[in-house]
Amino acid sequence: METCTENVLYQQLDSVMAHYNRSPDALIQVLHQGQELFGYLPDEVLRHIARGLRLPISKVYGVVTFYSFFTTVPRGKHTVMVCLGTACYVKGAERILARLKKELNVDLGQTTRDHLFTLSAARCVGACGLAPVAMIDDDVYGKLTPDKAVKTLKKYR
């Protein structure tokens, strides 16, 4: 069962690479899709991409480690991204982060025991008018207080 779904994922990854004509230039776009499909970028996936785009694996690692968006360890089902940009900093984003760390019992970059949430930080999600802001997956939550942030998590449990 497991391998079966995995095969499908690899097939989808292959069609993404085909869409970009297996051009090495498409590496970052393919990594995005890979992360979307698998949830993270494990070794095997990186090797598969390296082969598919005819790139040395060292080059693929180089790119993956350079960009903070890519992760080689599994993430929780949901990513909680607290904005630590300027507007949010001025409006007390640190407190939101502190509270979420306590609530989830994890540090930045870590995933909760139940694999539900990964806590991360962003440099600005472009909703500065609503600072302080956090994103959970693709959804933006603004004008947060530490309490509101914790309440928002409940929707995802």
Place this chain on the structure above:
Amino acid sequence: MPAYRSTVLLCAGGGCISCGCLPVREAMEAELKRRNLADEVRVVQTGCVGSCDLGPVLIVYPDEVFYQKVSPGDVPKLVDEHFLKGRVFERLLVKSAETDNLIATQREFAFFNKQVKIVLENCGVIDPENIEEYVARGGYLALGQVISERTPEWVIEELKKSGLRGRGGAGFPAGTKWDFVRKAPGERKYVVCNADEGDPGAFMDRSVLEGDPHRVLEAMAIAGFAASADQGYIYVRAEYPLAIRRTRRAIQQAREAGFLGRNLFESSFSFDIDIRVGAGAFVCGEETALLASIEGKRGIPRPRPPFPAVSGLWGKPTLINNVETYACIVPIITRGGDWYASIGTEKSKGTKVFALAGKIRNTGLVEVPMGTTLREIVYDIGGGVPNGRKFKAAQTGGPSGGCIPAEHLDIPMDYESLAKVGSIVGSGGLIIMDEDSCMVDVAKFFMEFCTDESCGKCPPCRVGTRQIYGLLDKITKGEARIEDLHLLEELCGMVKESSLCGLGQTAPNPVLSTLRYFRDEYLEHIVDRRCPAKVCPSLIRYSIDEAACTGCSLCARNCPENTIFKVEDQKKYRIDPARCVKCGVCFDVCRFGAVVKS
């Protein structure tokens, strides 16, 4: 097609979506149907209106009545009052900050009526997901006109006349850049749009792509025509999923309508656009790093020259401009370079969009003529600093910029004036701070940003920013000596002089500008070991005023360190100073003002 009596514009910018505007839309459509008004009143979902803190926002045309903070539950009453009884539903109107009077229309609202919208003229007015609305407002006419009736030289001449300068930060004249690319030798050329928007605090590029994406596509096609390029790329940061989605859709629609693709307007000119999504590296906003990233590589800047105009993507001449720069192109083509040049100041032409945020009553996007004073933006448009606090500084230009103190509130916001006071226009982020911000901590905040985002290529930037951060950290901890201040200034000079790219060259700016205007605050940290804004944890302490404490235990339950304990036999709480990490949570949660910071 029914003739609508009214149109309800519903802001669906990123901000309003997060405030729940989509359920409002559903409620509105259901309610209109229920009252048999669906054929008379049309609901249009637009991009960002600009007043992000008031969302969800509705504007009802033709009267331009402006409703704020609408919830789905308000909708039946609103429809009843406005559309059936024909009167304004007062409960959802905005109140004037000075007079407490109700403001009924967008025109009467100072936040809007002091603005001049060119870049944002369609944002919040059209449905960004529907190309027909863009076309109905004259969209793609300029492209058609340019291709069928004009020469590339004419386009560049108009652009030069307009005086438009790049809005991505450096302020380089756009016409000159387009001319370079046009004249650069080479068969294949590219047009690139920089939508990386890395300055934390700026969100105009996001709003343009979310609210009016075709304007950027059309401008890039015009740029392709002027520079003889047939392929464009938009590099968008991954943090903007909605902008990516709407831009993708816009590209698809433009292709279907024949505005992108082969032989546009039955000419020999072909042009297409693809999106490249960034992956969370600030340095990729720098043009050479961005180009490397589009090529699928690590985003590491390279020395210039050669400039991208000569050798860019895959070594080919490449025109790279910012989203807002492109967003000015169509109006310049349509109304002429002279018209554009009549707006703004002598050397800074046109309008600039500022992203107003921080300690300010009205946050959001504000488009004003270059040269508008900071005071007008903060007080007339922004409504001033809330909660009875005082304006302390405005931060512009993000991690490359500086802080403007109250004594310079009358400064005209343009490239030259801001440079004179040691700041920059940058991408237009404008963060207002009140007395609760510690300027040393602000400097430290930006320096941490730069140490994190330095790509590591050149040692002055990689190591120097760390050392500066270390010194600032010492100061905020009350461990620094006066000599450290000189060392700090020296290091700043060194990093500025010897870094390769703009990141390192400008990283010391927030430190230098706060040192320039808030030196006393640095000295207080060093000499008196005091943080006057009561921000730096090492220099403050929290305690509970037992007279004010009601014993509700809220602070104790929220303290992450469990260091607040109940005083024996009393309904009072006390903090154990030895274990307190000074996170400030207790101070925030206490409803009785019993937690004191000193």
